Amino acid sequence: MFRRAMTLIVSAVLLVGFTVAALAVPVPYVVASPGLALDTLGELDGEQVIQVEGHPSYEHDGSLSMVTVQYAGGPGSRMNLFTALSAWLSPSQAVLPEExxxxPDRSAEEVSQTQAVQMDNSQDAAVAAALNEMDVPYETAAVVHTVNEDYPAEGVLRSGDVLVEIDGEPVADKEEAVAAVQDRSPGDPVRILVERDGQKQEVEVGTVESDTGDPIIGITVENDMTFPFDVEISVGGVGGPSAGMMFALGVMDRLDPEGLTGGHHIAGTGTIDVDGNVGGVSGVQQKMVSAKREGAEYFLVAAESCDQTFESAVTGQIEVVRVETLEEAADALEDIREGDTDALPRC
Structure with missing residues (x-):
């Protein structure tokens, strides 16, 4: 009996030990949790998040908060199985595959750098979209971003070249530049007037056929926008493009003497492009939790992300408004200001 009892005790201890050891094993998962909620109309570290110089700007009651997701785990800091299981049982967290x-082909540092670039680009796009919505003109230029190896443009064009004319016709932005190059047959040359280091010169570049059959010269082009006044957006170390819509609304509020919120507390998430299109994002459930914690009454979300709101832990406690464009978002805020919320588009 004693030997049998000892065997059972040892077996139980070993089982507990193996279980504890298994729970402590690092696993390739990432936990997404509610993150920062930052009022774009407010301050961060004593300075306004959105600062306007060279144009009248205004401060109003209410808030337009961007919300974020914070991630735990990942390469170099993997969590254990116990932590992943606990997060899986949490209504406000999500467990995602590490990749x-x-x-897998990018380091954590590279991911961080990409997110920083995405944040910078989203801020530029937000300012442009806000000015477009408010009919404030600004200048654009098509600028060479990268020159690809083993393509006709290599050695002829450089990063930073401004594309002034193509085949004698002015180009104002990257869309016009791309259309001008594709207005020919693969193999035909392109005459391009570029501005480089303040000097203009004409170059000729050959074309080759792309995978889609279009003529290309082997460059990527970006729009360089020159605004009539300075708009600076500061959000600390936050990265990614998902705050674009809220940045655009924040800029509009700063430039509007009457403001957009009517004193209401609004949060939201969605990307933005210069034309004011609002794009979908991930982590909406976690962002809604952050918004609710900050006292938001309404949550603006890209139509593409509506399906993420249905299982949110706070659905029903905060009004979810579906938007596809910056204009729709501004219209929704007008309805909220006027108390006419019955017709708000909802997910």
């Missing part, structure tokens, strides 16, 4: 956030 969903950190692609």
């Amino acid at each position: 969903a956030i950190f692609p």
Whole structure:
């Protein structure tokens, strides 16, 4: 009997030990949790998040908060199985495969750098979209971003070249530049007037056929926008493009003497492009939790992300408004200001 009892005790201890050891094993998952909620109309570290110089700007009651997701785990800091299981049982957290956030062919540092670039680009696009919505003109130029190796443009064009004319016709932005190059047959040359280091010169570049059959010269082009006044957006170390819509609304509020919120507390998430199109994002459930914690009454979300709101832990406690464009978002805020919320588009 004693030997049998000892065997059972040892077996139980070993089982507990193995279980504890298994729970402590690092696993390739990432936990997404509610993150920062930052009022774009407010301050961060004593300075306004959105600062306008060279144009009248205004401060109003209410808030337009961007919301974020914070991630735990990933390469170099993997969590254990116990932590992952606990997060899986949490109504406000999500457990994702590591490669969903950190692609296997990229380091954590590279992912962080990409997110920083995306944040910068989203801020520029937000300012442009806000000015477009408010009919404030600004200048654009088509600028060479990268020159690809083993393509006709290599050695002829350089990063930073401004594309002034193509085949004698002026180009104002990257869309016009791309259309001008594709208005020919593959193999035909392109005459391009570029501005480089303040000097203009004409170059000729050959074309080759792309995978889609279009003529290309082997460059990527970006729009360089020159605004009539300075708009600076400061959000600390936050990265990614998902705050674009809220940045655009924040800029509009700063420039509007009457403001957009009517004193209401609004949060939201969605990307933005210069034309004011609002794009979908991930982590909407976690962002809604952050918004609710900050006292938001309404949550603006891209139509593409509506399906993420249905299982949110706070659905029903905060009004979810579906938007596809910056104009729709501004219209929704007008309805909220006027108390006419019955017709608000909802997910």
